[in-house]
Amino acid sequence: ATPTAVMVGTGVGATQGVLIKGGQALESAHKVNCIVFDKTGTLTVGKPVVVTTNLFKKMSLKDFYEFAAAAEVNSEHPIAKAIVEHAKKIIEEENHPWPEARDFVSVSGHGVKAIVLNKEIMVGNKKMMSDHNIAISVDAEETLAEAESLAQTGILVSLDGEIAGVLAVSDPLKPGAEEVISILNSMKIKSIMVTGDNWGTAKSIARQAGIETVMAESQPETKATKIKELQNSGYTVAMVGDGINDSPALVAADVGMAIGAGTDIAIEAADIVLMKSNLEDIITAIDLAKRTFTRIR
Numbered sequence: 001a002t003p004t005a006v007m008v009g010t011g012v013g014a015t016q017g018v019l020i021k022g023g024q025a026l027e028s029a030h031k032v033n034c035i036v037f038d039k040t041g042t043l044t045v046g047k048p049v050v051v052t053t054n055l056f057k058k059m060s061l062k063d064f065y066e067f068a069a070a071a072e073v074n075s076e077h078p079i080a081k082a083i084v085e086h087a088k089k090i091i092e093e094e095n096h097p098w099p100e101a102r103d104f105v106s107v108s109g110h111g112v113k114a115i116v117l118n119k120e121i122m123v124g125n126k127k128m129m130s131d132h133n134i135a136i137s138v139d140a141e142e143t144l145a146e147a148e149s150l151a152q153t154g155i156l157v158s159l160d161g162e163i164a165g166v167l168a169v170s171d172p173l174k175p176g177a178e179e180v181i182s183i184l185n186s187m188k189i190k191s192i193m194v195t196g197d198n199w200g201t202a203k204s205i206a207r208q209a210g211i212e213t214v215m216a217e218s219q220p221e222t223k224a225t226k227i228k229e230l231q232n233s234g235y236t237v238a239m240v241g242d243g244i245n246d247s248p249a250l251v252a253a254d255v256g257m258a259i260g261a262g263t264d265i266a267i268e269a270a271d272i273v274l275m276k277s278n279l280e281d282i283i284t285a286i287d288l289a290k291r292t293f294t295r296i297r
């Protein structure tokens with residue numbers, strides 16, 4: 001393609017809300033035959049809500065959520081925001097002054113911990129608990145499994161080393177996600193989902209989206225490693241993501257595509273930004289690249 005054609009291509013993209021950061025991005029996009037999708041905030045709406053709570057200790061729901069919100073108010077994670085919003089509803093006070101959290105630690109891909117009202121609280125997944133030698137009871141396991149079977153994510157809350165409860169958050173698939181995957185299939189582009197979320201939830205969401213290949217419980221570095229593996233086996237790979245934890249993979253991919261509503265770090269790491277946060281614009285971008293680079297002169 002001529003430099004003029006590339007300029008026209010990026011210009012057309014811009015008018016459609018597809019920000020293409022240069023000719024190389026457009027050139028790589030026309031060869032893409034595999035797309036790796038992040039789950040949370042990319043395939044799903046990304047605004048999880050708490051749907052159920054199971055307490056395993058004698059305490060009020062109000063106290064439970066006071067502890068959980070006091071810890072999670074310090075986290076930027078969508079699940080943390082869901083927990084704080086839910087706590088506000090339970091406690092029925094706007095801008096509730098949560099108890100102070102000391103020694104707050106956020107463990108990427110696992111959860112958070114802090115000292116609240118002189119108790120050690122942890123909120124996170126099974127890995128978070130097992131890494132801190134916290135036993136998960138059969139009841140808690142069953143509650144987690146039930147959430148996963150419903151495509152929800154179960155989150156464990158511990159107080160002073162014992163599981164106090166399990167809450168389930170629901171983050172539904174974006175409308176139209178399934179159709180985008182099926183169009184990509186018909187374009188002979190393979191779709192893969194990677195997520196830090198657990199296997200059960202990941203598989204349920206992938207099934208709804210029509211994605212067959214799933215990698216769950218993956219660390220940010222494993223997302224990038226997976227991209228390199230796919231490249232080594234001959235694929236030209238696009239990565240679509242929105243989170244801080246997606247940025248290594250966005251950089252590693254032949255084409256990194258960020259969701260416009262995503263974090264600044266993801267947007268910076270990407271080659272293409274989907275300004276309207278619509279998954280359909282992945283197809284818009286690839287179509288535009290194909291038209292620019294396979295034009296018959």
Ligand code: ADP
Nearest residue numbers: 040075077080109110111123124125195196197
């Ligand atoms: P994803 O790849 O789906 O965006 P992350 O890698 O951010 O997921 O997180 C993986 C999992 O770690 C979450 O599904 C959740 O179980 C747990 N987790 C991460 N951060 C938090 C948090 N602030 N509070 C509770 N759980 C968390």
Ligand code: MG
Nearest residue numbers: 038040041243
């Ligand atoms: Mg995400």
